[in-house]
Structures are given as C-alpha cells and as structure tokens.
Amino acid sequence: MSTLKINGFQINNICCIGAGYVGGPTMSVIAKYCPDIIINVVDVNTDRIKSWNGDYKYLPIFEPGLSEIVKEVRGKNLFFTTDVENSIKKADLVFISVNTPIKTSGIGAGEASDLRWVESSAREISKFAVGHTIVVEKSTLPVKTAEIIKSILLSSEQNFNNDDKTKTFSVLSNPEFLAEGTAINDLVNPDRVLIGGEDNESIDALKQIYSKWINQEKIITTNLWSSELSKLIANAFLAQRISSINSVSAICEATGANVIEVAKAVGTDTRIGEKFLKPGPGFGGSCFKKDILNLVYICKSLGLNQVASYWEGIININNWQQDRIYKIVVDKLYGNISGKRIVILGFSFKADTNDVRNSPSIKICRQLLGEDATLIINDPKVDKKIILNEINYDNRYNYKIIYEKNISKAIENADAVLIMTEWEEYKNLDWKNLYKKMRKPSWLFDTRSIISFEIIKETDLNFWQLGNGESI
Numbered sequence: 001m002s003t004l005k006i007n008g009f010q011i012n013n014i015c016c017i018g019a020g021y022v023g024g025p026t027m028s029v030i031a032k033y034c035p036d037i038i039i040n041v042v043d044v045n046t047d048r049i050k051s052w053n054g055d056y057k058y059l060p061i062f063e064p065g066l067s068e069i070v071k072e073v074r075g076k077n078l079f080f081t082t083d084v085e086n087s088i089k090k091a092d093l094v095f096i097s098v099n100t101p102i103k104t105s106g107i108g109a110g111e112a113s114d115l116r117w118v119e120s121s122a123r124e125i126s127k128f129a130v131g132h133t134i135v136v137e138k139s140t141l142p143v144k145t146a147e148i149i150k151s152i153l154l155s156s157e158q159n160f161n162n163d164d165k166t167k168t169f170s171v172l173s174n175p176e177f178l179a180e181g182t183a184i185n186d187l188v189n190p191d192r193v194l195i196g197g198e199d200n201e202s203i204d205a206l207k208q209i210y211s212k213w214i215n216q217e218k219i220i221t222t223n224l225w226s227s228e229l230s231k232l233i234a235n236a237f238l239a240q241r242i243s244s245i246n247s248v249s250a251i252c253e254a255t256g257a258n259v260i261e262v263a264k265a266v267g268t269d270t271r272i273g274e275k276f277l278k279p280g281p282g283f284g285g286s287c288f289k290k291d292i293l294n295l296v297y298i299c300k301s302l303g304l305n306q307v308a309s310y311w312e313g314i315i316n317i318n319n320w321q322q323d324r325i326y327k328i329v330v331d332k333l334y335g336n337i338s339g340k341r342i343v344i345l346g347f348s349f350k351a352d353t354n355d356v357r358n359s360p361s362i363k364i365c366r367q368l369l370g371e372d373a374t375l376i377i378n379d380p381k382v383d384k385k386i387i388l389n390e391i392n393y394d395n396r397y398n399y400k401i402i403y404e405k406n407i408s409k410a411i412e413n414a415d416a417v418l419i420m421t422e423w424e425e426y427k428n429l430d431w432k433n434l435y436k437k438m439r440k441p442s443w444l445f446d447t448r449s450i451i452s453f454e455i456i457k458e459t460d461l462n463f464w465q466l467g468n469g470e471s472i
C-alpha cells in the first residue's frame, strides 16, 4: 500500500472526531481523493453514526453531491463509527471537527465559544493516541484554542508510562471554509486551504493530503494564531457585506430604489466584487453569528472596545433586519394577524441544506406566533419534527403550526405567503393561479428577491419585496 511519507512520518490512517456538517463532507472528499488512506469518522451520537451508515438517501446531512461520494468510498476507505478509542489509537492524524456553540451561561455567556467538546476531544486524543499524532483543529475556534489543546496533549506526553516513549503530538490549525449547500464543490475546488502550525514536517504531511487534488499554490501556510484568526475574520468580512446590503435594502424601500440594482451597480466595481451582496432576512447558519460574537469577545478581552462595537454592529443590523420584516408583515395585514393564516416558504437558513441553525425563519416564526397567527410551514428538506422542535419547544403553539409538504394546499385560504428561503422550487410558482386560492386581500412577501414583479403585476396580489421600493 502506498502511503504519504514525510521525512519518515507516514500518514496512512486518519481519525475525524465529529461526524457533523464539517466532518462528514470533508472526510468524504479526502477519502475520495486519497484512496490509500483509511479514514474513521467518529461521533458520540450513535443515531448520527447509524444514519451515516444507513440508506444513502437519508444521510444525516443533505448536501448536493454528498451521497454520491459516500456511496463511492464508504466501506472502502471511509468508515463511520462510535469506536473513539480504537479510531484514535490507529490514527496518524486526528481532525477535531466538533461543535463549538456559544456559551449560554458563565463567563463570556452569549459571546464566547463553549469549548467543552474540543477539550473532551483533546483529552480523548491524549489518552488513546499511540506514537506521533498530528492533531488538526478543523472546527472554527477562538484564537489561542490551540494553546489549550497543546497544553492537554503535553500533559499526557509527560505523564505516559516509560514503555511508551514515542507518544508525541503536534498541533495544526486547518480551518474549513466550506459553505453549506455548496460544501462538496467548496471542498473539491477551494479558493484556498489554510494550514497554520509551528512544525514544518506536520504542515507538509497535511499539505501532501490536500495536494492530491488541490494546486499547491492554493495552500497557504501561516503560524497557528494567524490561521485561527483568519477564519474568524473571513467570516466577519462576509457577514459584514450581508449586513451592509441589508441596511441598504431599508434605504431602497424608503426611497423607491431597488436593492438588486444597487447591488449590481456597486458589485461590478472589481474592487468591491459581486459576491455576498444578496439582500435577505439576515444571515443564519452555525458560523457567522458565533464567529462575530467570538471576535467581539476577544476584542473586549483585549480592551479594544471600539473595535468590539464596530463588529457588534453587524449582528445588530442582522437582528434589526429580522425584526423589521416581522413588523412589516404585521403592519401590512392591518396591524393584526390574530387567527390569520400565514404560509412560510422555507425553514432552512439558506437553500440546498437541511440545516436550521440560526435560521431567520425561527425568529420570525416565533414573532408571528406571538401575535397569534396560524403558520403553515413548508420546506423541501427540513423535517417536520425539527421545525416543531425549533419553534414550539415548549409546546406553547400546538395547533398554531401546520406542516404542509404540498405548496398549493398550504396556500388555500391563506392571508399571506412569506418567502424565507431561496429554494429553487419557490422561484417559479404559478402565482397567476395560486393567488386565487388565497383569502382576499392577499399578500406575498418576498424576503429573498426571487419573485418576478412583472408576473405578480398580472395578479391581484399585494406584493412586498425586500429592498424593492417599487413593490410596496
């Protein structure tokens, strides 16, 4: 079997701790391009592992192109297991790809990352690793987390028994830049791969893996802290663009301008660029909010309060945009939505994913339910159970939430339709016929700018489109 050999250090076995949105797709792609490396993806969640090993149609994560790759490599060189101990023992390299949510209590609550899963991963590695092990941070982590991991690993280097003299570690940071919905393409054709570390041999070993399918020039190496910080900053810059264009959407509505036209006019300046200028109900997902909060926390800890409030503004605009949409819906429906039927099209935080973490739909649905509306919710990929768990966690809104797979049925007798996610199937709905099923006066609210105003003009629908000053 051919293996990667770097100055005597061979990588022929990888363990990834965490079979989530990052670990699952990333390891599948590595397995595809490195058929000689055995990869074990481990998770403490037995149900998740069961479904990774189950029917390809129902993998725990929906991601275009993912099931095809899993089908190709699963059982050959990619394995999903709950056997953490043996997977770490066999590994030359361990990716830490676990959840790092924001702390809900204690010091830094609401801002700092909860590192308990990272710490327990480091403890498991320190306990079970054999020989030299490269430990790679994959999850987005606060700057200096590598220090914590190193300190845990170092204590085991010192404590191991004398027979096991070779137990050593090196720590790398290799943040993942994939976006959900395009994860496979982002992994196969990344803009760059970032590897931060202090030990060149280990950096080269990881570089060799990516070099199997990625051009060497795209692999950037830095020190550990630059790598950790770059990930936070990249996400903060992306989120900043979204909040910027969302703030402009409100100006457009008030002035008769159209935010799509403004975004195009502004984005064609090559210094600005056209990407990430789509207005919408605010960013969701597992990263943007968490990373900015982390950045704010770091700045405050460093006494950089002006810098902290600069970045905090991005989150404030994001929250404000969601509140604004909710208030507009209520206002257009005569300030009263009690008992009214509102159809929510889209519950995932963006199209082409079944992930609902921080989805703008969650907050807006809760606000509308708080006004006593009845919601009929549709999403092509998010399960009913997940939707109910997210908005009806305390069973407060039983009978007020209806899950409906059939859009035409959902719209029957509705007072309003609110498009929250830009799913392809929502783009060309037959409004000329659909609106006839609604109660009059009926409203269509398009927060994703996916509906053609020209088509709506041929109906009696009242139409509000985010950032379109002519639609109101």
Ligand code: UDX
Pocket: 176, 177, 178, 179, 180, 181, 235, 238, 242, 275, 276, 277, 278, 279, 280, 281, 282, 283, 284, 285, 286, 287, 288, 349, 350, 351
């Ligand atoms: C993001 C980063 O893009 C990725 O590099 C990082 O690894 C993880 O965080 P993700 O959250 O999966 O990825 O998706 P992304 O496409 O960035 O969208 C995030 C949110 O921003 C979504 O709610 C999306 O609808 C919104 N968005 C994105 C906009 O509102 N407008 C845009 O122009 C782009």
Ligand code: ADP
Pocket: 017, 018, 019, 020, 021, 022, 023, 042, 043, 044, 045, 048, 084, 097, 098, 099, 100, 117, 118, 120, 121, 124, 139, 286
């Ligand atoms: P991400 O989007 O960063 O991939 P997810 O929450 O989707 O985050 O996935 C992280 C996974 O890591 C979860 O399935 C969780 O059960 C798993 N996990 C957390 N801690 C450990 C651990 N110590 N050992 C194994 N798996 C873990």
